[in-house]
Each structure stands twice: as C-alpha cells, then as structure tokens.
Amino acid sequence: MRARSPRGLSSEVLGFALAGGAAYAADLGLFVWLRGPGGFGPIGAKALSFLAGCTVAYLGNALGTYRGRTPAVGRARQYGVFFAVNVAGALVQLGCLGVSHYVLGLASARADVVSGAGIGMALATALRFWGTRIFVFRGTARAGGG
Structure with a gap:
C-alpha cells in the first residue's frame, strides 16, 4: 500500500469514524x-446486534471510506477478515x-465504564482502524480513487 498524505489519511479517519458511528x-x-420488544436474552x-453493527461498518467502509x-480478495472473504478484526477489537x-x-480491583460502575467504554473503546478503535486498513481494504487503489 502506498503512503497516504496527511489530507488523505484524515479523510480516511473521518470516513472510518462515520462508518463506525453508523455501526454503533x-x-x-x-x-x-x-432486549425489550424483541424479547431476546x-x-x-x-x-445479533454485534453482527448487524459489523455489517453496517463493513458496508460503510467498503462503499464509502x-x-x-480494488479488493485483494473476494467480498465474502473480505467480510470474514473484517469480522475477525472487529472481534479482536471486542x-x-x-x-x-x-x-x-478483576486484576486491579477497580470494581465500581464508574471504573467499569472508564475501562470498558473509555480506554477499551479507544484501544479497540485504534486496533480496528489499523486492522481494517492493513488487512481488510489493502487492495490497490483504482485510478482516480482512494
């Protein structure tokens, strides 16, 4: 993959963030x-919601960001790698x-939110961005494309 300009990288990060926001x-x-009207445990x-979120993120990135x-592999295999990257993030x-x-003993609800939804989400998002651009959408850029 060729090096990205700062402008190109920032548009890639923005597109990834928009796809991720829609997926979230x-x-x-x-x-x-x-959990409510659907009656599921x-x-x-x-x-099911994780699978749906992964699918929305994949489509947002494949059709947008x-x-x-040009895909280096077939779309089904590409989705499988994307799903694996998202599982790694989770x-x-x-x-x-x-x-x-459990290890540090920071067991309050606030500490759980900070570690899981704050620090964990930040690290997972960085991993997902890196994995998505390196392993999933590593195909060659088309003429006139990203």
Missing part, C-alpha cells in the same frame, strides 16, 4: 429493541474491563 447506532438500537441480543480500492475492550475490574 445500529448495534445499540438493535440491541435495545431485541442479553447474549442473543448482543450477538475504501470504495476506491476482545480488547473486554480485556481492559477484565484487567481493571
């Missing part, structure tokens, strides 16, 4: 609906929460 909204909205609801890149968030809560 889809994940949260579906989870709340499945917490694990089933989260599994990285639309100018594990980072869980790891931060687990270390903070």
Whole structure:
C-alpha cells in the first residue's frame, strides 16, 4: 500500500469514524429493541446486534471510506477478515474491563465504564482502524480513487 498524505489519511479517519458511528447506532438500537420488544436474552441480543453493527461498518467502509480500492480478495472473504478484526477489537475492550475490574480491583460502575467504554473503546478503535486498513481494504487503489 502506498503512503497516504496527511489530507488523505484524515479523510480516511473521518470516513472510518462515520462508518463506525453508523455501526454503533445500529448495534445499540438493535440491541435495545431485541432486549425489550424483541424479547431476546442479553447474549442473543448482543450477538445479533454485534453482527448487524459489523455489517453496517463493513458496508460503510467498503462503499464509502475504501470504495476506491480494488479488493485483494473476494467480498465474502473480505467480510470474514473484517469480522475477525472487529472481534479482536471486542476482545480488547473486554480485556481492559477484565484487567481493571478483576486484576486491579477497580470494581465500581464508574471504573467499569472508564475501562470498558473509555480506554477499551479507544484501544479497540485504534486496533480496528489499523486492522481494517492493513488487512481488510489493502487492495490497490483504482485510478482516480482512494
């Protein structure tokens, strides 16, 4: 992959953030609906909403942020790698929460939010951005594209 200019990288980060925001909204909205009117338990609801969020993020990145890149592999395989990168990000968030809560003994609700949704989310987002651009959308740029 060729080096990106600061302007190109900032537009890539913005596109990634917009796709991620849409994915977060889809994940949260579906989870709340499945847990409430949908009648699902917490694990089933989260599994389905996570899958939906991954799909929204993939589509946002494939059709938006990285639309100018020719896929190096087929779309189904590309989605599989994208899903794996997102699972790795989720594990980072869980790891931060687990270390903070169970190893460091920071067991208040506030500490859990800071470690899981704050620090964990920041680290997971950095991992997802890196993994998405290096492993998922690593195809070559099309003429006139990103």
